[in-house]
Amino acid sequence: MPTAEASTGQDNHEMNNLFFSKTTVVGVGLIGASVALALKEKGLCGVIYGYGREEENLKKAKERGIIDDYSLDVCKACEGSDLILLSTPVGVFREIVEKIKGTIRKGALITDVGSVKGSLVYELESLMPAGVYYVGSHPIAGSDKSGIDDARAGLFTNTLCVITETENSGSMAIQKIASIWEAVGARVVLMDTFKHDEIYAAVSHLPHIIAYAIVNTVNDISADYIEYAGQGFRDTTRIALSSPELWRDISMFNKDNLIKLINTFRDNLDRITRCLENGDALGIEKDFLKAQELRRRLK
Amino acid sequence: MPTAEASTGQDNHEMNNLFFSKTTVVGVGLIGASVALALKEKGLCGVIYGYGREEENLKKAKERGIIDDYSLDVCKACEGSDLILLSTPVGVFREIVEKIKGTIRKGALITDVGSVKGSLVYELESLMPAGVYYVGSHPIAGSDKSGIDDARAGLFTNTLCVITETENSGSMAIQKIASIWEAVGARVVLMDTFKHDEIYAAVSHLPHIIAYAIVNTVNDISADYIEYAGQGFRDTTRIALSSPELWRDISMFNKDNLIKLINTFRDNLDRITRCLENGDALGIEKDFLKAQELRRRLK
16 A cells, blocks of 8 residues: 555564653543553553543543543643543544643643544644644544443554654654554554545445445334344444444544545446346446455455 | 234244255255255254255265255256255246246245345246245345355354245245244244335345445545455445345345335435535434434344
8 A cells, every 4th residue: 555554664672662651531432441451551651641521431431440530621631641642522622632732741742543634633733832742643443332331452453553644743753653553552554634534534434424324214214124134234334333423523524525425426326226227237246246356355 | 023023833843843855955055055054953854955056066065964965957956855945046046946847846845045025936936836835035144155165054043034925825834934944043024025125125235235335436436445444344345245146136136126225325325415515513413313323223
């Protein structure tokens, strides 16, 4: 994948030097909590603070040893931290950075785990105070689950993590963020922020919109029909169990790519519809075969 | 599910009386071979004959003890059988029945494992010689795999099996076919053939067409993007690995339901597109939430 990927060239020696005395996880859900657990397991951090909207969830995270303490005040939670992880829905990243920018310690690293990058990364970068480094991350380790109950240190083992690079990214910051993800088990690729959004519109965001739309189609015909579904339907629509709030934000942030892709998808659907209408069985088989061949690359 | 389901009221005593001295599996693939293995495991059959297009596959099935013998002549394979299972792609059911109808033994039971029923069941029924009983079956146990390598006796354990009933179905034949599926572990529901096709267009056939179309959409943008896909894409498009030949037939046989459903699906996609274009985040969230709620019924 030469267009978007580049090795970070990180070696074990450098990774072993990673240590963050105070880490803040802003949004303690599946990904945030799993990062916290993984950092602890790998001995990369001292104390971990959590911030979130629901105290109940933060209490539970503390009781389970996912975080060491928490605050319902995001500035307090981030004060003095040398690593801040944004793991809320992407729609609130900007608001949070606006709030905390006055209290972030010099030399701190900020990253996120959002599924959209594009111009958002540039916006967040521009808000950083001098001496604070922001690098966007996207671990490809999501799930239809979004709570801490499914969090685990091993969530990132053998997964891909995209790190976005801009003209302004400091190379040391990039290296450090890459080292963190590699230390917790991920394979890191560097990518332009807009390329990222184009790729993930196709391989993640569109499939989510479609999965929701398939379930709503069944609902339009007769909701009870869902009881007759087998494994194929279950798998195809598993991601329709995903958080509507999270995917609303992702869809809105990546809407330009999505609108284009929905058109391309619609062309594919129209071609099949014409084959059905014209009784063109061979046309359908060729179309299915082409898809099967490409899908086999993932086996 | 009162509209389509009815208990077969089968008890264990009756099931124990089931025995077929010669069974023929016409099309020895994943489902046919799994039925053969399950019948053997449950002691429901004497000798099992296989028929298929590829001798290599039949040889392998015989070596593995899935079938006891085979013939490349479908009439020979079916001669004297008291149970015949059609497990080829649905597109050749009619041709096979036309061929074998002169040699089917009186009192024989014929069933199939096809994913479409509708008028096809009536056609096949009309071809049966006097004293031969045909009942359509659809075990909801398919997979993207279609070969004998993945066949196993336990494939039907705790799955659903739809049996279609027509005005002409003999009640003893229905009972016997239901007993076979129950004996191999399935939960049986009786259903009208056209109702079956309406339901499975929504919960199986449309999702297959869409899965193929998602992969082809990625292909249209850039095939290499597939390398960046995570688990969501893998699950959503797993069924795009399914046999193009099999799904060509299913799509063509159920095209009227599919064309209607594709329109309903397109309406859902258009609504989301309008929300994206208008920046209507709340509209998107409501739509996703509705889908999430219905999908949760399957958890």
